[in-house]
Amino acid sequence: SSAAETIRATLFPGDGIxxxxxxxxKQVFKTAEVPIEWEEHYVGDKVDPRTQSFLTWxxxxxxxxxxxGLKGPMATPIGKGHRSLxxxxxxxxxxxxxxxxxxxxxxxxxxxxDVNLITIRENTEGEYSGLEHQVxxxxxESLKIITRQASLRVAEYAFHxxxxxxxxxxxxxxxxxxxxxxxxxxxxxxxxxxxxxxxxTYEEVVIDNCCMMLVKNPALFDVLVMPNLxxxxxxxxxAGLIGGLGLTPSCNIGEGGIxxxxxxxxxxxxxxGKNMANPTALLLSSISMLxxxxxxDKADRIQDAILNTIAEGKYRxxxxxxxxxxxxxxxxxxxxx
Amino acid sequence: SSAAETIRATLFPGDGIxxxxxxxxKQVFKTAEVPIEWEEHYVGDKVDPRTQSFLTWxxxxxxxxxxxGLKGPMATPIGKGHRSLxxxxxxxxxxxxxxxxxxxxxxxxxxxxDVNLITIRENTEGEYSGLEHQVxxxxxESLKIITRQASLRVAEYAFHxxxxxxxxxxxxxxxxxxxxxxxxxxxxxxxxxxxxxxxxTYEEVVIDNCCMMLVKNPALFDVLVMPNLxxxxxxxxxAGLIGGLGLTPSCNIGEGGIxxxxxxxxxxxxxxGKNMANPTALLLSSISMLxxxxxxDKADRIQDAILNTIAEGKYRxxxxxxxxxxxxxxxxxxxxx
Ligand SMILES: CC(C)[C@H](C(=O)O)[C@@H](O)C(=O)O
Ligand SMILES: CC(C)[C@H](C(=O)O)[C@@H](O)C(=O)O
Numbered sequence: 001s002s003a004a005e006t007i008r009a010t011l012f013p014g015d016g017i018x019x020x021x022x023x024x025x026k027q028v029f030k031t032a033e034v035p036i037e038w039e040e041h042y043v044g045d046k047v048d049p050r051t052q053s054f055l056t057w058x059x060x061x062x063x064x065x066x067x068x069g070l071k072g073p074m075a076t077p078i079g080k081g082h083r084s085l086x087x088x089x090x091x092x093x094x095x096x097x098x099x100x101x102x103x104x105x106x107x108x109x110x111x112x113x114d115v116n117l118i119t120i121r122e123n124t125e126g127e128y129s130g131l132e133h134q135v136x137x138x139x140x141e142s143l144k145i146i147t148r149q150a151s152l153r154v155a156e157y158a159f160h161x162x163x164x165x166x167x168x169x170x171x172x173x174x175x176x177x178x179x180x181x182x183x184x185x186x187x188x189x190x191x192x193x194x195x196x197x198x199x200x201t202y203e204e205v206v207i208d209n210c211c212m213m214l215v216k217n218p219a220l221f222d223v224l225v226m227p228n229l230x231x232x233x234x235x236x237x238x239a240g241l242i243g244g245l246g247l248t249p250s251c252n253i254g255e256g257g258i259x260x261x262x263x264x265x266x267x268x269x270x271x272x273g274k275n276m277a278n279p280t281a282l283l284l285s286s287i288s289m290l291x292x293x294x295x296x297d298k299a300d301r302i303q304d305a306i307l308n309t310i311a312e313g314k315y316r317x318x319x320x321x322x323x324x325x326x327x328x329x330x331x332x333x334x335x336x337x
Numbered sequence: 338s339s340a341a342e343t344i345r346a347t348l349f350p351g352d353g354i355x356x357x358x359x360x361x362x363k364q365v366f367k368t369a370e371v372p373i374e375w376e377e378h379y380v381g382d383k384v385d386p387r388t389q390s391f392l393t394w395x396x397x398x399x400x401x402x403x404x405x406g407l408k409g410p411m412a413t414p415i416g417k418g419h420r421s422l423x424x425x426x427x428x429x430x431x432x433x434x435x436x437x438x439x440x441x442x443x444x445x446x447x448x449x450x451d452v453n454l455i456t457i458r459e460n461t462e463g464e465y466s467g468l469e470h471q472v473x474x475x476x477x478e479s480l481k482i483i484t485r486q487a488s489l490r491v492a493e494y495a496f497h498x499x500x501x502x503x504x505x506x507x508x509x510x511x512x513x514x515x516x517x518x519x520x521x522x523x524x525x526x527x528x529x530x531x532x533x534x535x536x537x538t539y540e541e542v543v544i545d546n547c548c549m550m551l552v553k554n555p556a557l558f559d560v561l562v563m564p565n566l567x568x569x570x571x572x573x574x575x576a577g578l579i580g581g582l583g584l585t586p587s588c589n590i591g592e593g594g595i596x597x598x599x600x601x602x603x604x605x606x607x608x609x610g611k612n613m614a615n616p617t618a619l620l621l622s623s624i625s626m627l628x629x630x631x632x633x634d635k636a637d638r639i640q641d642a643i644l645n646t647i648a649e650g651k652y653r654x655x656x657x658x659x660x661x662x663x664x665x666x667x668x669x670x671x672x673x674x
Contacts, residue, residue, distance in 0.1 A: 127481075127512070127515065128515055133518065134518065138484055138486065140482070140483050140519050140521075141480050141481060142483075142518060144464075144481060145476065146479075148475035149475065180469065181477045181478075182478065207569075207570055208574075211570055212573040212574060212577035212581065214574075215577035215578055229512065232545045233545050234548075236545035236548055237545075237551075237552055237574070239549055240550070240551070241552055244553065
């Protein structure tokens with residue numbers, strides 16, 4: 001393929017099992033002839049004053065330039081005087097929406113076989129404002145900030161996503177019966193956007209009730225959009241329904257069309273370097289990235305190969321009850337391509 | 338039984354299906370010869386200025402005097418100038434802990450058959466402070482307040498509950514990685530109390546991870562204690578695991594040893610007066626009340642009768658897939674006594 005067709009994308013292999021599962025993605029992309037050239041960046045070994053974290057300025061510049069990237073797990077080094085890697089990425093790249101497709105994997109049995117939903121989380125404000133202080137001794141407060149701008153932005157993204165992905169319903173999740181002003185503003189923004197999408201059904205669900213409904217019958221939901229902390233909670237709950245973070249793709253959307261897909265599981269230092277890690281979450285995340293680039297043919301082919309490999313059950317990593325190595329599992333996927 | 342042995346308890350039958358399910362409790366208590374005399378109070382038809390809600394001052398005085406009560410569902414009338422009935426009760430009676438035992442009902446099949454946990458929710462502060470305001474147009478904030486006093490109080494209650502109910506572990510649920518000051522203070526208080534209970538295992542679990550673990554394997558948990566909103570969310574999630582709010586008991590603990598047990602489901606106006614309501618949640622809540630009064634023999638007998646009736650499956654109300662009326666189901670329980 002000519003240079004003109006090649007898309008440059010940033011790759012953060014990350015720590016722990018990160019490099020191994022990133023290798024798996026590179027292998028699969030190569031076999032599927034995905035026209036992507038990776039620009040690899042690693043977490044630095046000292047704090048970069050320009051990012052106030054162990055992320056290098058160059059790596060952020062790479063994502064800003066390429067507008068698309070894939071990220072493995074990154075364990076924030078312990079200590080003071082620097083920011084968490086994940087929060088730095090969200091802040092510096094203005095990653096305002098976290099999108100998590102969550103669907104039952106055929107052949108991988110959990111208590112649920114009917115999950116097919118998308119959680120869209122506001123990723124920049126709310127309970128994550130970082131504004132906290134002690135009022136008097138023994139009394140502390142945290143501020144939850146909701147803005148019209150960020151709420152409209154994520155609501156727009158959710159409805160646009162629903163429309164362009166053949167989804168029928170958007171549910172806004174809230175606790176406006178208690179937080180009338182903050183969650184009330186969030187809902188008001190969702191309603192405004194909903195009016196522009198008459199073909200999408202819009203509903204509002206209180207978060208406690210939403211969690212109860214999700215565990216009773218997740219098929220009741222389609223696309224869910226919500227403020228930051230509710231999104232943090234509900235996206236992990238949904239991941240649990242289908243087997244956990246090792247099987248769940250995630251993609252962060254930033255201002256100006258940046259998309260940074262990521263595996264949201266941990267870096268599993270205990271099994272790092274042992275060729276035991278399950279690359280599924282990063283592989284499925286890479287598919288979110290391909291879809292964002294409108295490379296749907298490639299995305300479909302790779303997704304089918306992954307799902308078929310898991311469904312057949314012959315090659316599975318230890319976390320899914322199998323005995324395959326990361327490389328065997330990856331090879332099985334490549335053989336399906 | 339002589340008057341000296343009789344315990345007076347306040348009964349709020351509530352609205353909608355409330356009076357029917359309260360009747361069921363009265364029937365069962367009578368058959369089991371529970372030495373309780375009910376003092377019945379209804380929600381008023383106008384705002385009582387002393388409570389700023391439709392709850393009468395007399396009804397609150399009744400609970401304060403008796404120190405023990407049972408409450409059916411109450412729908413807060415719509416309109417301005419008054420407070421929600423549930424929030425008024427919590428505030429006026431200083432109901433600082435909401436305790437929800439949550440266990441799989443033998444014979445009533447859900448996706449889970451191994452649930453046996455207790456959620457203990459701080460019920461007075463946190464995200465429910467009511468402190469909210471607009472900072473500038475399009476920017477609003479809510480204050481989450483955590484105090485040392487309320488955190489210690491609920492932590493004490495949780496550990497004491499664990500110890501006196503033969504439980505082995507208390508998990509504090511938090512998001513202190515983000516809200517370091519507020520949730521951090523909550524954890525600090527839990528740790529202080531944990532030191533006084535060396536026989537109880539203490540652990541801390543981040544709320545998103547907790548929700549994922551709960552849906553994957555609820556048997557991992559025993560007693561969970563947490564700030565207000567997390568408790569609201571997780572207690573409903575847990576109710577969903579075993580079939581919903583219609584099967585879940587709840588009890589609120591107030592300063593000075595007040596216990597107000599309640600069914601937390603809605604008042605179901607659509608089926609009110611039709612002899613169709615399921616009284617299980619209110620019945621199981623009444624058992625929490627009996628245990629609080631140390632009437633364990635009566636509690637055990639009634640609990641067995643309810644569980645056996647449900648397990649046999651011959652008499653079940655419509656919400657559980659049966660065709661029994663409320664009175665038939667109640668009679669079946671009484672026959673088991
Ligand atoms: C690690 C933590 C700060 C983070 C969050 O709360 O956002 C994580 O739970 C996530 O969902 O990415
Ligand atoms: C109705 C609502 C205000 C209430 C709450 O959020 O506390 C309810 O969800 C509950 O759990 O009792």
